[in-house]
Amino acid sequence: MKFLDQATRNLFFTGKGGVGKTSVACATAVKLADAGKKVLLVSTDPASNLDEVLGVALGNHPTAIPAIPTLCAMNLDPEQSAAEYRERMVGPYRGVLPDAAIASMEEQFSGSCTLEIAAFDEFSRLLGDPAATAEFDYVIFDTAPTGHTLRLLTLPSAWDGFMEQNTTGTSCLGPLAGLQAQQKLYQESVKALSDSAVTTLVLVARAEPSALREAARTSVELAELGVQNQHLVVNGVFQAIDSSDPYAVALEQRGAAALSAMPAGLKAIPQTIVPLSPNGILGIDSLRRLGTVDFTSVTNSTDERFENADEQPFLADLIDGLIAPGHGVILAMGKGGVGKTTVAAAIAVAIAERGYEVHLSTTDPAAHIAAALNDERLPNLSVSRIDPAEETARYSAEVLGNAGANLDEQGKFLLEEDLRSPCTEEIAVFRAFADAVAAGTNKFVVLDTAPTGHTVLLLDSALAYHREVSRQSSEMPEAVENLLPRLRDPDFARVLIVTLPEATPVHEAAALQRDLRRAEIEPYAWVINQVLSPLPLSDPLMQQRQSHEQKYLREVSEVHASRTAIIPWQIEPPAGLHGLSRLTHSDKSTSTS
Template sequence: MFFTGKGGVGKTSVASATAVRLADAGKKVLLVSTDPASNLDEVFGVTLENHPTAIPAIPTLFAMNLDPEKSAAEYRERMVGPYRGLLPEAAVKSMEEQFSGSCTLEIAAFDEFSRLLGDPAATAEFDHVIFDTAPTGHTLRLLTLPSAWDGFMSQNTTGTSCLGPLAGLQSQQKLYQESVKALSDADTTTLVLVARAEGSALREAARTSEELAELGVRNQHLVINGVFQAVDATDSYAVALQQRGSAALDAMPVSLNAFPQTIVPLSPNGILGIESLRCLGTVDAVAISGSADKSGEKVDDLASLSDLIDDLVAPGHGVILAMGKGGVGKTTVAAAVAVAIAQRGYDVQLSTTDPAAHIAAAMNEERLPNLSVTRIDPAAETAKYSAEVLASAGANLDSQGKALLEEDLRSPCTEEIAVFRAFADAVAAGTNQIVVLDTAPTGHTVLLLDSALAYHREVTRQTSEMPEAVENLLPRLRDPDFTRVLIVTLAEATPVHEAAALQRDLRRAEIEPYAWVVNQVLSSLPLTDPLLKQRQTHEQQYLREVHEELASRAAIIPWQRQPPTGLDALEKLTQCNSSALPR
């Protein structure tokens, strides 16, 4: 069984609970994580490595952590090492960064998968093998293209950033083919789509489902995790949360209705320990109200978003970036900040990639005179960039070579680079106004530009060909008086730890985040529903981690009864200060 879904939906919890249930039924089970930030060790209280480790409390359950980052680092050194001392340092640095992106990690993760999938002997002793992270459709398509193995990769090094990883993996062709065959065998493999009762998570599940079905992975099951039912009908926040979930489920993509479904109620606490895994899927209000939590004392004196605005506008111009993983609310944070700054009389441009565009539409209808809203269209930017690459790198390729290049251009890296070029132009506008963006490159993309520019200078000894916006982008992003980065997250384990990884990437690119914004916080709300009060207590450990360990400055946004999708709702996010938050 493969468990897949966007970050923060509970893949590890659901996969682990499934493994425990099967093992309790007498089956011999192997649970595998390829997540670089895996918390299986914490969940089971056992130190895991890259081989099956027995879980002492359940004799038939074994677990292991595979490390795709380690595999990617080893692969990167195999590819770059022979050139050290032969090429200029700038060229070697550029090569290293080429192999540091998400696509290299994606292929390395599948390399780890393949050792268990493609070799039946590797898992012959187990009745069930459970993976809590599944390969993407892009990975499977790329690895099944015959042209990936015809020598094209070793002969052509031009094109986009995903081309390199496959070059060193051709020796694995047979193993990969067997792995893909196992994935598409409905008699042996089930793909479990994990989502929450939220529109974005359900849409992501539908997209993943359709993409993998096209590749023959059709035996699918839908798990909707964290579905909330109010216990105290007098708690307006609890009632609103239940209504939001119901509305999302009512609007669920039609394609998902075809699959068997499992509804998992919202857990009052984090899922740690075997007993909590056994209880996942049940809610006992009495147990909730009486259960103990080890989260510690409440974290007080946290700033609100409004407390950041004065300092954000102090330079009078520049760029404010809202960064974070999907689903944490960075578009909402960017829009709220833009509105607050515009209402102070500054000339503001909000640039968004929000596909729903309802926030932008609401603000345009209200006609804030000094706030302009633009949209960077990832699809349009990617199509433009892909056409340029096909016209240049693909000009002299045969049909198989072009097929591989076209597939490569459908990767996440292509969109990242294409949007990055539009992003450079948007940042340049911050020289004479305040620009707020919810679109930002990853630290890897910034470093890729850095190494490419260094290599360009090494080879050409002149920079006259570089557009001004690109040439000045790195100094602007690294200038704290020009660029202020807001890292947006939620008070939950996965979003906080993914945000910490983002911060490490940014610092690697010499960009220091200005502040963290923790969205949808329950801590300050006057809750009476017992389950939500328990959640309120549980989130304290993640607020403390952000406040005391990760962020130089942190602010919170309380959970809102109504989604902040209009101008009035956005204003409310920055109208209250920390002392006025309800207790």
């Protein structure tokens, strides 16, 4: 990987969900550690799978990797970080203030905003305080999907501006209370990020248009923040071995076309191309092999194909059950990059084609619904996106109009100050999500939700929401009050867990299912996307990957899911009304051609 020729001390890996940031970051850490360097590998992703890739249980503090003496790794777990942050803020007052006051303080430190602040607080300590990582030669950050990463990186400027404007010192924003003392640390974090001699930002993408567009957008936004030292890694680039295999040829051509049409801004950035691995990237040995293809290990192994692969239910087989109630909400959930948008759009099109009124929406900051539909429309299919900026502006105006109507100028100033906080956006987006779900009472609503960690944060916000908003409004909106009961009603809400037949997506989907069940939400079905098993492949590298996916198909059907459906890999990308309809076609022979 070319960025290691003159590696900076700090290496950040970012990109669209599912592009292989963790694999590339881990492989980089292993390569540096194998060279005798002391390396700290850190994940700031709420849905991190660092443990699984490295094969070691990790926590909030550096843990040595037994196979490599000079490598340590850690997960900045949001829940644990939030608990530690909350205790630092509240702990000194225990036994000093009445129990009721302590309970009130703890409530102000509840909710998803505190998770964001706490993770950032720890992140800044590692980046901005040289003493925190002094024992290491390199610090590698395996960051979260793009939207979360950008928010993480822009928080220093946003909060610094907020604190400069807070001249009264009387803000009632609990989660921000501990930040005043940290301004110097945050300034050092920003300085380190923008110092090209210290930090390299590695943009990871796949040879796919959406991933490259996301990388280009990220590159521009980070450059505007002063992060100029960038490198592009295009991961998983496939080259066909058997030119008579139409699937292999199509996959190679699709990647080549995406690279040829790469946004101009990315072409100016130094690049590394990483070939597609025949098997998954799990364990230290596989990380050492990342970027190479050992053709001697690529064998014809079709005898290991998943039993009855051709008899597995397809996405079309779920539609009757999904529309049986006549209305309601259908949610596509899963790890970033597994195809939630495609699945949600295909289901919405299928339901609309049957004559039902359908609304398709997303809470994902990196929404790609318009691209999935090719901007085509059906008469009874409407499309929208929950835009954070728009929702925040709408929510703030409503609060100022209601709660601020009878306040004096000083009171209005404090209320406006409150609404400028980062927490307001989370509340506004959550309320919009609740409104979208409520619309399913008289039609079908299909929600392409955000990546796993963000989705769970939204759901977990239900109880904390009222505590947050009660300072600004005296009543709970009906949609919010009824959100969890609606999501728990199997006759109203149908949750589809979308995954790929690979280790990390399957295991993160299983973790999501456990979280949903703790919230008393039972998934309706699992949808396994981009499955190779039903395809008549002859390319040995494709066959190797076909063989590798068998254990994960079995795991889903035998361990995790009570109902499954598969979507075979498509020669033509499923975009536009025709392409999406192909995914829910009842004739399986057309789904593999």
